Amino acid sequence: MPNQELFNTRVNRIMTAATLGKPDQIPVVLTADAFCAKHMGVKLADFIKDYNFGAEIMLKSFLDLGGVDGVQCLVPAAMEINNSWLSRYKLPGRELGDDELWQVNELEVMHPEDYDDVIKKGYNRFCNDIVIQRLGGTGAEMEPMLSAAPAAAQNAIEAGIVPFVGGVSTIPYETFCGGRTMAKFMQDLFKIPDKVQEAMDASMPDIIGDAKGMVAMAKPLSVWVGGWRTASQFLSRKLWERFVWPYFKMLTEAFIDEGVIPTLHLDADWERDLNYLLELPKGKFIFSPDGATDMYKAKEILDGHACFMGDVPPAMLALGTVDGVYNYSRKLISDFGPSGYILSQGCCIPPNAKVENVKAMIAAATGK
Amino acid sequence: MSKNLINAMADLNEDVVLEEVKALKAQNVPALDIIASLQEGMSIVGKRFEEKEYFLSELIMSAEIFNEASKLIGGAADGEAASRYGTFVMGTIYDDIHDIGKNIVTTVMGSNGFNVIDLGVDVPTEKYIDAIKEYKPKVIGISCLLTTAFDNIKECIQTIEKEGLRKDLKILIGGGPVDEATCRYVGADHVCKNAQETVEYSKKYMGV
CATH class of the missing domain: 1.10.1240.10 (Methionine synthase domain)
Structure with a gap:
């Protein structure tokens, strides 16, 4: 099949599933970056030195795996959540060995009095000032990654692979939690809740504005609405209802209003509050847990309301066997397909995933 | 009381x-x-x-x-004197610098009657060995967030065994991607899904 035709078939396959329809076969949409470098024998320091090179390596890896309908990232994501979490990063070839995985180095860079600054300055200016003044950045760290993305998307399309997710956004909770550190931020929720809420409210106009700008510029099929530290397992319902859900809903609905199907990238366990997702419009978003939320309990609540994506656990891809991964994936397809389901890993394919395991996951959908 | x-x-x-x-x-x-x-x-x-x-x-x-x-009360709740249940040693394994989970567990263990020795992050095997020899804990915790650190935990546990320090010592592991299969792979005694489970497991093992 020529690549353009293949691309069209795959777009149709993914979008049919995303909108709760029954595609010709279960689509496979992966998230992987460091894994691709390992897969292609490239050191991580070289992989992130030049984002265009990193993107080339990722595409080579996806093509070698075969049967990948779409991807959720096209360039190495080493710096992607740097600003979202107001955190320093340790990078391979800089603070780490050449082939060690980049990691968040969480330090308290934001203090309780800074909430007033958010309220006064607005979210974007506040974050930019923190990055420059306290994280030693220039505010332009994301530029190489952002400028590599359009060409990476075009190359993927020409190769017949759908660049499904074209951006990442999240709510103020994630940003403040990263800047304050998790324990200190949770204490803020008890000690100065009104102030935190005021800062969150003051942040949303910038976050929504950026979300709309991102859609207008990149015209993605989907975007990530990230929930990393906002899972139900971390917070009492009272706190979650106040500091997570209103903002999460607002952001998700903003993307839906722009004609995008948000992928709710949800790490950790969201089981307790899954019924809140029913407040989002049916068939307009993707539920993508990381392996920690029980997909079957989620199905009891969200079946027929949201497309499911996932959730082959990263640890299984690293430690499991080909048969184990294949059987797990087949069971997902059987239990969650044939309509409204996309096969994928939970969270991200880890760098030490076995290539044969990733291929086994894909084979469960393609039959090859 | x-x-x-x-x-x-x-x-x-x-x-x-x-x-x-x-x-x-x-x-x-x-x-x-x-x-x-x-x-x-x-x-x-x-x-x-x-x-x-x-x-x-x-x-x-x-x-x-x-x-x-x-x-x-002058920090009297810290340290061995106030610990009712003995010493708990914990760190994040080498090549992994994530400390959120580790900090939560050490804090909660400390406020639940354990004398906590926090080894920090990126902890080499020798440091665990030295701490076990020095503090003689009945339970230690090894944390990681990266699947790439699984082999490091395995190596650490094997070395603890080789040094003859595993007898009467329970080794707990925890962290985002860690599950029962990981526990078997690295040879740990138990995987703790949260801080409270660490408290309960440790208390039970110590006969509390």
Whole structure:
């Protein structure tokens, strides 16, 4: 099949599933970056030195795996959540060995009095000032990654692979939690809740504005609405209802209003509050847990309301066997397909995933 | 024991906890008795966590209140003297610098009657070995967030065994991607999904 035709078939396959329809076969949409470098024998320091090179390596890896309908990232994501979490990063070839995985180095860079600054300055200016003044950045760290993305998307399309997710956004909770550190931020929720809420409210106009700008510029099929530290397992319902859900809903609905199907990238366990997702419009978003939320309990609540994506656990891809991964994936397809389901890993394919395991996951959908 | 203090601690009522501690101190109640009440309150917090009335947010807040109260009595709740259940050693394995989970577990263990030795992050095997020899803990915890660190945990546990230090020692692991299969792979005794499970497992093992 020529690549353009293949691309069209795959777009149709993914979008049919995303909108709760029954595609010709279960689509496979992966998230992987460091894994691709390992897969292609490239050191991580070289992989992130030049984002265009990193993107080339990722595409080579996806093509070698075969049967990948779409991807959720096209360039190495080493710096992607740097600003979202107001955190320093340790990078391979800089603070780490050449082939060690980049990691968040969480330090308290934001203090309780800074909430007033958010309220006064607005979210974007506040974050930019923190990055420059306290994280030693220039505010332009994301530029190489952002400028590599359009060409990476075009190359993927020409190769017949759908660049499904074209951006990442999240709510103020994630940003403040990263800047304050998790324990200190949770204490803020008890000690100065009104102030935190005021800062969150003051942040949303910038976050929504950026979300709309991102859609207008990149015209993605989907975007990530990230929930990393906002899972139900971390917070009492009272706190979650106040500091997570209103903002999460607002952001998700903003993307839906722009004609995008948000992928709710949800790490950790969201089981307790899954019924809140029913407040989002049916068939307009993707539920993508990381392996920690029980997909079957989620199905009891969200079946027929949201497309499911996932959730082959990263640890299984690293430690499991080909048969184990294949059987797990087949069971997902059987239990969650044939309509409204996309096969994928939970969270991200880890760098030490076995290539044969990733291929086994894909084979469960393609039959090859 | 002070019922007021126990209840205020269990209800996360920081102002009342601090007032009550000050009042008990003024009445010359021994520091260890005050700590016992605080720890009793923490046990109720743990129970509420298990019953899903409380979550991580409440565990963290309870530890913060405990620590603030401890400062009022000169930090008497820290260290071996106040530890009812012995020493717990913990760190994040080498090549992994994530400390959120590790910090939560050490804080919660510290406020639940354990003498905690926090080895930090990116901890080499030798440091675990030295700590086991020095502090003779009955339970240690190894944390990681990266699947790439699984082999490091495995190596660490194998070395602990080779050194003859595994007898009577329980090795717990925890972290985002860690599951039962990981536990078997690295040769640990138990995988803890949260801080409270670490408390309960350790207490049970120590016969509390």
